[in-house]
Amino acid sequence: MRSAKDFFRPLAVGAPTPLTEIPARPSRAIHFFDPSNEKMAAKVPQMVGTVDVLLGNLEDAIKADNKVAAREGLVTIAQGTDGLGGPQAKTQLWTRINALDSPWALDDLTTLVPAIGDRLDVIMVPKVQGAEDIQYVDRLLAQLEAKAGLDRPILVHAILETARGMVNIEEICGASPRMQGLSLGPADLAADRRMKTTRVGGGHPGYLVRQDPPVNDLGISEVDANRTTYQQDLWHYTIARMVDACAMHGIYPYYGPFGDIADVVACEDQFRNAFLLGCVGTWSLHPKQIAIANRVFSPSVEDIRHARRVVAAMGDGTGAVMLDGKMEDDASLKQCLVLVELAEQLAAIDPELKKQYDALDGEEA
Ligand code: GLV
Ligand code: MG
Numbered sequence: 001m002r003s004a005k006d007f008f009r010p011l012a013v014g015a016p017t018p019l020t021e022i023p024a025r026p027s028r029a030i031h032f033f034d035p036s037n038e039k040m041a042a043k044v045p046q047m048v049g050t051v052d053v054l055l056g057n058l059e060d061a062i063k064a065d066n067k068v069a070a071r072e073g074l075v076t077i078a079q080g081t082d083g084l085g086g087p088q089a090k091t092q093l094w095t096r097i098n099a100l101d102s103p104w105a106l107d108d109l110t111t112l113v114p115a116i117g118d119r120l121d122v123i124m125v126p127k128v129q130g131a132e133d134i135q136y137v138d139r140l141l142a143q144l145e146a147k148a149g150l151d152r153p154i155l156v157h158a159i160l161e162t163a164r165g166m167v168n169i170e171e172i173c174g175a176s177p178r179m180q181g182l183s184l185g186p187a188d189l190a191a192d193r194r195m196k197t198t199r200v201g202g203g204h205p206g207y208l209v210r211q212d213p214p215v216n217d218l219g220i221s222e223v224d225a226n227r228t229t230y231q232q233d234l235w236h237y238t239i240a241r242m243v244d245a246c247a248m249h250g251i252y253p254y255y256g257p258f259g260d261i262a263d264v265v266a267c268e269d270q271f272r273n274a275f276l277l278g279c280v281g282t283w284s285l286h287p288k289q290i291a292i293a294n295r296v297f298s299p300s301v302e303d304i305r306h307a308r309r310v311v312a313a314m315g316d317g318t319g320a321v322m323l324d325g326k327m328e329d330d331a332s333l334k335q336c337l338v339l340v341e342l343a344e345q346l347a348a349i350d351p352e353l354k355k356q357y358d359a360l361d362g363e364e365a
Contacts, residue, residue, distance in 0.1 A: 008177055011139045014146035016153045018177035022251055025052075025070075025092060025121075026349050029293035030183075030254065031284040032057045032096075035073030036066040048083045048091045051290050052281070052349070053104060055094040057125050058108055060188075068102050071111055077114035085119035087152060090349050094157070096124040109137070113144035113154065120154050120178050125190065126143035130168040134175035141178070153178055159256070160242060161185025162192045173249035181252035182242050183283065186235060189261070197234070200259025202266055207232050218262040233273060243278035249256055255282035262291060280342075298346050299339045301356050307336035308360060 008018045030053040033040045045056060056074035058067065077087060078093055085093025095112060098104035108154070112120060125137055134156060141154055156178040160166055173179055186201040197204050211228045213221040239255070246253040255274035257266045267289060269284050275297050282297065284290045299307070310328045312323045320329040347354035 009193045010146075010265060011142035012146040013033070014149075015142035016145055016151055017157075018035065018153055020177065020358075022155065022180050023087075024043040024252075024345055025280045026346050027052045027092065027252070028297035028346075029053065029176075029284040029290045030055050031287070031290055032257075034059075034062055034066075034070060035077055035136035036062060036069035041073055041077055044077050044084070045081050048081060048089075050090055051284070052294075053092045053094050053122075054084060055096060055283075058173070059096045059098045067098070071104075071108055072159060072180035075111065075115045078119045085116075086282075087121075089121075089277050092121040093119050094122040094124055095120060096126060096159075099127045100125065100136065101127075105324060109140055110176060113141065115138075115147045115151075117148050117150045117154060122155045122157050124157045124159060124183070126159045126185065127161050127165070128172055129162055129164045131171040134158065134172060134179065134210055134277065137177040138178055150185050157181045157183065159183045159185040159188075160238070161188030166238065166241065169245045170248065173245045173251055175279060179249065179251050181244055181254055181280075183254040184235060184238060184256040186256055189238070195234075200257050200272055201235070201255070202258055202260060203231055204234055206235050232318070233270075235270070236273075236277075239274055239277055247278065252280045253278060255279050257285055258289065259285065261286045261288070264288060266298060277345055290351050294350075301360065303339055304343050304357055305363065306361050310336040311340060333364065 008020060010017055029051050031047065031051045032055050033044060033073075035041055035056045035058075042054050044054060056070070057075065058070050058074070062070045074095060078345055083089055084091055088290070093116075095108075097108040109123075123137070125133065128134065137156055141156070145153065156176060157180045158165070158172050160169065160182055165172065169182070173182065184201075187199075190197045208229045208231050213223045213227060214225050215221055239253070242253040258270055260266065271293055274282060280297065282289075282293050284293055309323060310333055313323055314330065314333045318330050320327055322328070343353075347357050
């Protein structure tokens, strides 16, 4: 057992002091790119400033033969792209390393930290099974940071994509002060759970509830009658579980990949469900998903208008007020403050959004 006092001490002599709080940096879209793909890599500089996070993917979707090229490509891109990554950057730089049991994970870390550790904001670790995986990465990162002379800790993000990881979710979130957040890994998680889906994220038409059958004059249920069905969300339980575990530990939950790039409508629905439940962002696998994520994970102008009215009506006091026939009290005020604070953080990096929120300034409360 570690003493609570040790928790915020560096795990290696000379390593940066762990953070006591994870900064709330906007990360509505985490846009994945393949650093071994020259065409994709060439687009990175012009994407800086247009997306909250650019993530150099080294894991699944990168062919085994391209693993080294992807790792080296990421180093070149990070070193050569202005404004990408680091504490002041508008666009953060993340990476997804290979799984800890793969032949590549160690070289990923020992190459990236010395070369671009000052630019890397967050390292995403796939297929995390328990606290032991985070603790392994935690110590190794401390050693590498000390050796590289880094002055701030690189944060760690776990992808939940195994049943064991799900069961150990709280201990994963609390395993290190580096823990920044969790993402849903619906494809691997579905396989590991032996779910019967073949998609990457999203719903399934077979997962539904059906209206009760009508009963005829003889009191017999007409099971063959037309009955409305309602498709259910396969991921509701998992995301709700992630949101609670993250909130408990002061870190951030994210939706993961939505593989049907053409179905922008269902993509938006999944993202919005995750946003409403408490997630702060999602992955983007195609530039068109960036726009969807930026829209969905930013509070709407209508919501901010209402939230600001409640804040103004409640003043500094507590109690209850009536607004448009609805009771607002301390608890609704707290919900409104969540939205208002998020809007302020996003307005600080998104001038277009700032303009929309600022236009509310002149309105009557
Ligand atoms: C993502 O990595 C997934 O497995 O869905
Ligand atoms: Mg996966």
